[in-house]
Amino acid sequence: MIDLSWMAWTWPTAIFFIAIFALLALMGAWEYVAPGGHPRVGILRFETTRGDRLFVSLLGxxxxxxxxxxxxxxxxxxxxxxxxxxxxxxFRFV
Known part of the structure; x- marks a missing residue:
């Protein structure tokens, strides 16, 4: 058995990781239903896809x-x- 008692797993921490995994799963489903996502150029002046915008959102x-x-x-x-x-x-402007 793995001992994870050193980790501070609280409900907010669990919700945080569940939300990130849910976003990735939803983005994967969206890509499966509507492939491609038509890259676009936004206010940053470089081409981004839905996945790029998700990454920028999570990093920001x-x-x-x-x-x-x-x-x-x-x-x-x-x-x-x-x-x-x-x-x-x-997701609206980038």
Whole structure:
């Protein structure tokens, strides 16, 4: 048996990983149903696909959360709202 007692698995941590796996699964299903996704050029002025935009959204959200932890004592649930808005903006404009 593997001992994972050293890990701090809390419900927010579990929800975080479940959400990322769900996003990847949904993106895979979307790609299966509608292949290609028609790459487009957005405000960053380079061609991106749906997968690229998902990667940028997840990476940016990680930095938003790290910046949130560094700059404020407020709960990370507020940062989640900022990340959701960032996610929507990336998929719309990038």
């Amino acid at each position: 959200s990680a930095f938003i959360c790290l910046g949130w932890l560094w700059s404020t004592d407020l709960t990370l649930w507020y940062a989640l709202i900022v990340c959701a808005v960032f996610f929507l903006l990336v």
